[in-house]
Amino acid sequence: MNALSKDQTMSESTTLETTATNKLVGTNLRSRDFRTGGVFFEVAKPKLEYAWDTGKAIGKFLTELKKGKIVGTYCAQCKRTLVPPRMFCELCFKDIDKWVPLKDTGVIQTFSVCFITWDMKRVKNPQIPAVITIDTVHPPEAGSLDKTTPGGWRGGGFMHLVKVKDWKSLKIGDRVKAVWKPKAQRKGAITDIKYFEVIK
């Protein structure tokens, strides 16, 4: 822990403004610099391949999707259905109590209409991702239905895609139903549900 030596003065007012006039560091390149040899650069493409263990919860969830069913787990302490399912409740940190069957219908809690791909290219047919809370087989548990927000955010749901003729007619609170792939095409994946469509 050095004491202030005599060559250290009270800090002068070296502000952003005074330094800026002496030029801040940062040289902007253009995309064409990389194409035309305006800059040297090296390229690396690491091979990142994974075999992820699903764990018990997601393993069972995917296995049931293959059968055309959606399942969740239930925490009796918090009185909530967990979907995507997990083996412990992250709110109270205890084991879940049981597996519960769920319906394949639900409510749109929010959605978007996306006109670009992940690498920023424009597409003609937009994708409609949505967060859909899934209907429980039994009536919703007390406390899990938030009545203050449109449609009520019920807490248990996942993201998926919605297909609709005119996206401008879609609303938060619309009820939707899963459209499944034929049995022979299901692999045990979230895409065993092709998409959700609006039901009256």
Add this chain to the structure above:
Amino acid sequence: MKPYRKVAIVGAGITKFVHKAKETPKELSWAASKMALDSSGLKLKNIDAVVHGTAPDAFDGVHMKGEYLSEGSGGWNKPYLRCYVGGGTGVFAPLEAWYHIASGAFDTCLVVCEEKMSSCQPHPQSAFINIFDNFLERPLGPNLLWIFSLEMHRYMATYGLKLEDIAKVSVKNKKNAMAHPSAQVSGEITVQDVMNSEVLAWPVHRLMVSPTTDGAAAVILASEERAKQLTDKPVWIDGVGWSLDSAYWTNRDLSFPRYVEKAARMAYDMAGIKEPKKEIHIAEPYDPFAYKELHHLEGLLLSDKGKAPEDLALGRFDRATGNLPVCPSGGLLGVGNPIAAAGMMKVCELFWQLRGEAGARQVRGKPRKAVAQAWGDLMQVGTVIVCGVN
């Protein structure tokens, strides 16, 4: 929280924020750190410890990025720590450095945040999209914009907000940034320009989104005793707070960032702030998207739920005339968004504003208390810092 001793910010530095930098990540880190050191009057040998904040290794394309950046951060031969909570890193890093000193372990600390997103080809999204769940979300072919557009739509629908009101954030911040020497995307635009810009993922329009950026920013922290030796205008860290919500983002209401509120309350309690709306003079909430500034202002308890757009429309957040200037720096929308360094840019702004050294961006009326906040991950982390001058 009862810290052992007071900590102050005594210097700050920043690079230009650019789209594709020629400089290496180390060179960017060094430039910001050197500027911060010079402004504090300290030399590297006077720094006791170093904290570096930087977001995914995949952006710069270097495994163990913290270690790689250590000598560019002045960390050679010193106690060194790298931290990372996505975009929240920029405020989280000074928090980490704060307790290095508040605990009594060290007297001075250099804190620098850096990001070089342009290394990640063809677009940094190829790293970003791995934030989605590998089993249930990535197979749907997602786009990072989805999480913002889904949250923005929920926020708008819950409170009946209009796109035009949200667009005003882009107009304000890009204009504010014209006075920031590091700014990447500043300019004078209108609400109509924002509404006419292409829809990327409805309701998000292009001019509502911050750019991808390369850049670095740094501050120097010192204990009370050292700070008083170094400067007659130390900027005290009055309060810190941080909180992480569940990664099960589809199981919680996205219309309100409860994790920001939790972090804000922690920071305000420590700072002894009972009425933030009255006691905070400047706010730098995290604004990667236009609606996020408003969303976070509500989380910071600086606006009532659903009312931030109204406060904005009434001019309350205007830099020159408002009673609570918000993002006087120009924010991420105007200056740029090098993920970890963006939050640090805001902390640097508080430093300059509270010392009256913000030049053309200066908020008038001798502001004394200010808050900066950063956010990141899957809509999960809130990191908040409250600074003040006597």
Add this chain to the structure above:
Amino acid sequence: MTKLKTRKLRSSSPRRRGSSSQESLDSRIRGNDSPEGQSCAKTQGRTKTVTVWHGKIPIESWYTPGVAGEKTLMALKNQGSFLATVCGDCNVTYFPARMFCERCFADILNNEKIVGPDGTLESWSVVTVDKDGKKLKKPQTFGLIKLDGTNTVFLHKLKSQALIGARVEPVLKDPAKRKGSVNDILHFKAAV
């Protein structure tokens, strides 16, 4: 005395016990660039339970050498010379060139010095497997070289094994073929 047993290196894609058609699945995934992965079903009793999800994370990185690094590569490409930068206060000469001294943080970008081209071999190693653990057709020798006039080392290929402390010299590509890359140096070899 117990004899040390050496284990034979496994080939890539280790078999998972009980998994079905692991290698054919691997080859299908390798050709699959779509964001959708594949689930691998493991037989457990009478019901097939999904236990593994395969996926890829495609990342491509473009690295610029930086303001200082570019000076070194320019000198290598255009003059075939080795450009370093010097910190006089700390007595360190850095090759490749650096913008700043890591020890005292001084700006040393313009403190240029031509070093080498010969140097001393500080260490070397012979690599016989690639990063996936597969045997290389031809072993590759790498060395840590301290160029004359520097006190830092840098990594490059060696034409063949040599003793530590040996004098080495660079073999450069033809000027017309140099691109401004560390590979403008083909390798180092024992100096004559």
